[in-house]
Amino acid sequence: MCAIVGILSFAEGASPTEAALRRMLAMVRHRGPDQFGVYLGDKVGLGNARLSIIDLSGGQQPIANEDESLWIVFNGEIFNYVELKAELEAKGHRFSTNTDTEVILHLYEEHGPDCLNRLNGQFAIAIWNERDQSLFLARDRVGVRPLFYTQTGNALIFASEMKSILADPRVRAVMDPLAIDQIFTYWSTLSPRTVFRGIVDVPPGHYLLARNDRVTVKSYWKLDWSATTRESCVPSMAGSGKEVAVRKYLDEFRELLTDATRIRLRADVPIGAYLSGGLDSSVIAAVIRKLGVGHLDTFSIAFSDPKFDESEHQRSMARFLGTEHQVVHATHADIGRVFYDVIWHTETPVMRTAPAPMFLLSKLVRDRKYKVVLTGEGADEFLAGYDIFKEAKIRRFWAQNPPSKWRPLLLRRLYPDITELGTAGNSYLAAFFGTGLTETDAPDYSHAVRWRNNRRTCRFFSKDFTAAVARERSVGGAELNYPDDFQSWGALEKAQFLEASIFLSQYLLSSQGDRVAMAHSVEGRYPFLDVRMIEFCNRLPARLKLRGLMEKFLLRQLGREYLPAEILRRRKRPYRAPIHRSFFNEAAPAYVRELLSEAAVKASGIFNPMAVGQLAAKLEQGKTVGETDDMALVGILSTQLVHHHFISNFKADGALTERDDVKVVCRRTADQVRSCA
Amino acid sequence: MSQNLPNLEAEIRKFITENMLFSADGFHYGDDDSLLEAGIVDSIGVMELVAFVDKTYKITVPPEDILPDNFDSVSRLANYIRRRQGGRQA
Numbered sequence: 001m002c003a004i005v006g007i008l009s010f011a012e013g014a015s016p017t018e019a020a021l022r023r024m025l026a027m028v029r030h031r032g033p034d035q036f037g038v039y040l041g042d043k044v045g046l047g048n049a050r051l052s053i054i055d056l057s058g059g060q061q062p063i064a065n066e067d068e069s070l071w072i073v074f075n076g077e078i079f080n081y082v083e084l085k086a087e088l089e090a091k092g093h094r095f096s097t098n099t100d101t102e103v104i105l106h107l108y109e110e111h112g113p114d115c116l117n118r119l120n121g122q123f124a125i126a127i128w129n130e131r132d133q134s135l136f137l138a139r140d141r142v143g144v145r146p147l148f149y150t151q152t153g154n155a156l157i158f159a160s161e162m163k164s165i166l167a168d169p170r171v172r173a174v175m176d177p178l179a180i181d182q183i184f185t186y187w188s189t190l191s192p193r194t195v196f197r198g199i200v201d202v203p204p205g206h207y208l209l210a211r212n213d214r215v216t217v218k219s220y221w222k223l224d225w226s227a228t229t230r231e232s233c234v235p236s237m238a239g240s241g242k243e244v245a246v247r248k249y250l251d252e253f254r255e256l257l258t259d260a261t262r263i264r265l266r267a268d269v270p271i272g273a274y275l276s277g278g279l280d281s282s283v284i285a286a287v288i289r290k291l292g293v294g295h296l297d298t299f300s301i302a303f304s305d306p307k308f309d310e311s312e313h314q315r316s317m318a319r320f321l322g323t324e325h326q327v328v329h330a331t332h333a334d335i336g337r338v339f340y341d342v343i344w345h346t347e348t349p350v351m352r353t354a355p356a357p358m359f360l361l362s363k364l365v366r367d368r369k370y371k372v373v374l375t376g377e378g379a380d381e382f383l384a385g386y387d388i389f390k391e392a393k394i395r396r397f398w399a400q401n402p403p404s405k406w407r408p409l410l411l412r413r414l415y416p417d418i419t420e421l422g423t424a425g426n427s428y429l430a431a432f433f434g435t436g437l438t439e440t441d442a443p444d445y446s447h448a449v450r451w452r453n454n455r456r457t458c459r460f461f462s463k464d465f466t467a468a469v470a471r472e473r474s475v476g477g478a479e480l481n482y483p484d485d486f487q488s489w490g491a492l493e494k495a496q497f498l499e500a501s502i503f504l505s506q507y508l509l510s511s512q513g514d515r516v517a518m519a520h521s522v523e524g525r526y527p528f529l530d531v532r533m534i535e536f537c538n539r540l541p542a543r544l545k546l547r548g549l550m551e552k553f554l555l556r557q558l559g560r561e562y563l564p565a566e567i568l569r570r571r572k573r574p575y576r577a578p579i580h581r582s583f584f585n586e587a588a589p590a591y592v593r594e595l596l597s598e599a600a601v602k603a604s605g606i607f608n609p610m611a612v613g614q615l616a617a618k619l620e621q622g623k624t625v626g627e628t629d630d631m632a633l634v635g636i637l638s639t640q641l642v643h644h645h646f647i648s649n650f651k652a653d654g655a656l657t658e659r660d661d662v663k664v665v666c667r668r669t670a671d672q673v674r675s676c677a
Numbered sequence: 678m679s680q681n682l683p684n685l686e687a688e689i690r691k692f693i694t695e696n697m698l699f700s701a702d703g704f705h706y707g708d709d710d711s712l713l714e715a716g717i718v719d720s721i722g723v724m725e726l727v728a729f730v731d732k733t734y735k736i737t738v739p740p741e742d743i744l745p746d747n748f749d750s751v752s753r754l755a756n757y758i759r760r761r762q763g764g765r766q767a
Contacts, residue, residue, distance in 0.1 A: 459699070627721060
């Protein structure tokens with residue numbers, strides 16, 4: 001795993017300097033501390049910070065093809081590189097390393113941007129073509145690895161993390177009001193928007209081509225549920241042939257998951273696994289064992305707060321699998337303490353503290369000398385594990401008979417907190433989830449209640465900020481984009497699209513995934529996000545995902561072959577972490593009070609200081625705190641932290657030193673070559 | 678004389694402002710507006726109102742009373758409190 005950075009200059013004679021690239025690399029040293037590399041051309045500079053995982057001794061970047069006309073820097077893994085390499089060698093390509101990086105390069109030489117269709121992996125790629133002077137940037141299908149860029153001052157500047165872009169003196173961080181508004185609604189920005197004005201991402205499944213001052217961004221893969229098998233098309237799904245049909249799907253699923261896991265074990269370093277105590281990560285760990293991996297280290301988070309703790313289940317699972325299990329204990333104080341650094345890494349506000357324990361976990365993994373872990377990410381999206389899918393299903397069922405008294409009561413199963421209200425909660429439940437009940441044709445039917453509820457946190461915006469949001473919204477361009485044939489998809493699949501394209505790609509894989517793992521140089525690998533697996537899952541009939549109100553039906557069937565009954569019987573518990581008690585306790589870190597103070601809130605200008613003060617007072621007094629209060633607290637605090645880290649207090653003062661192993665390739669033409677020095 | 682009587686509606690509004698809206702700025706709602714529909718309380722948030730009624734007016738709210746009819750607007754809640762206080766005095 002690594003980071004990439006680069007500058008493409010559109011102005012004549014303005015070659016990117018080695019110093020500029022070194023400055024950018026220093027900002028992402030945490031992603032790849034083992035080796036560095038810089039490529040310097042007349043118009044372009046590329047940089048790479050490397051975490052060595054494959055071909056430890058021979059993989060230093062940048063890497064060139066046979067005639068040195070193509071140069072690559074790369075962050076990520078191509079899991080099918082072994083097969084692709086054999087194919088390319090048969091076509092006469094000669095390889096100088098044993099890396100997956102070089103495979104991409106030769107494949108690009110062979111197919112151009114279409115090479116992306118052959119890659120099974122998680123990646124951010126930059127290739128400079130010296131012949132036609134073009135820059136190719138590409139990102140994996142669901143956005144496991146980040147890639148940002150900005151166009152400013154006659155240059156295109158790109159990097160794995162925005163802090164590298166901000167290290168360029170031409171770029172200044174300015175908060176984008178619409179981005180904050182989106183985060184306070186969807187929990188993340190909508191790609192390509194980021195929290196900083198003018199900095200965007202290469203969207204998942206897209207590539208960018210820059211040539212002759214022209215920049216184009218194109219999609220090469222889309223999340224697609226248009227080929228979902230309708231149950232009416234599978235007569236055997238009902239009646240006597242049912243078992244056979246399920247068996248057929250299960251066989252294919254087992255085979256795919258096994259292979260997706262097998263190729264994710266490819267590495268020249270040991271590989272561990274996260275174990276949450278739930279079904280997804282347990283199945284992955286079990287598959288690893290089935291593949292014959294003798295010694296397996298598993299890692300998990302234990303919470304001091306019993307409301308969130310799953311450690312008992314994690315331990316019993318580890319015992320069952322016979323793994324060497326290691327646990328990091330997260331207290332309220334720990335979460336509050338590390339949250340400051342966590343936001344430096346996420347580079348964006350978050351609405352929950354869940355990234356903080358993941359940050360603590362990656363530190364444990366790193367301390368145990370591991371660089372790579374397999375996890376269960378993706379199963380909840382593509383096999384339908386989330387409660388929101390059930391919620392939408394129940395609401396659609398209820399919408400068929402709105403006066404029904406008992407249909408809304410099915411929602412009680414999803415929200416145990418409501419149960420605390422006893423029967424009193426029923427009418428409130430019905431009133432709350434009944435909003436927009438019959439608007440079942442709305443494309444966002446599944447998520448509208450949640451988003452509307454999230455938006456209650458927008459009330460903390462200051463008057464000026466609210467006006468800025470309204471002004472910018474009136475310009476347009478910030479709306480959700482739906483695929484062309486979206487309305488023809490099934491109800492569950494529509495909800496899955498929203499969950500996968502927004503929550504998974506924009507939040508889970510970044511703020512809670514890549515960024516907090518890479519903070520400690522740890523690479524996550526996700527068998528459920530193998531492209532073959534996603535495409536298989538998206539063909540599944542809905543009944544094999546959400547059957548009645550039982551989630552992840554097909555995965556449960558597979559789980560029966562691998563796991564003890566107690567794991568399968570357990571009610572799914574969403575991964576969450578404590579919130580207000582992490583910031584308002586005896587050991588509360590000083591930054592919380594400082595950043596929520598009237599002066600600090602006024603200075604950033606985003607929130608209403610009086611409202612923030614009232615919220616802080618309510619939390620300090622230990623009054624009943626609702627979900628929205630918690631969400632608002634994290635959202636406000638993290639936004640203030642983004643402002644602190646990247647606007648009011650930004651420092652790009654790191655540097656690569658003499659001790660760092662830096663490979664510098666200078667390819668400047670004769671009259672420019674002096675500038676390499 | 679009437680000025681000395683507690684203005685229940687105003688007290689409820691004050692509680693909502695300080696604990697649920699956090700600021701009176703820029704958010705307008707009528708005494709009869711549904712607190713759920715206006716997005717002021719969620720399904721759990723009603724418990725904050727129940728706790729408020731209990732603590733401020735020393736009224737124990739039985740579960741069967743926790744209904745939108747009693748809690749879902751400023752005036753409904755004020756009427757509920759008056760009814761309960763009246764009931765106790767009677």
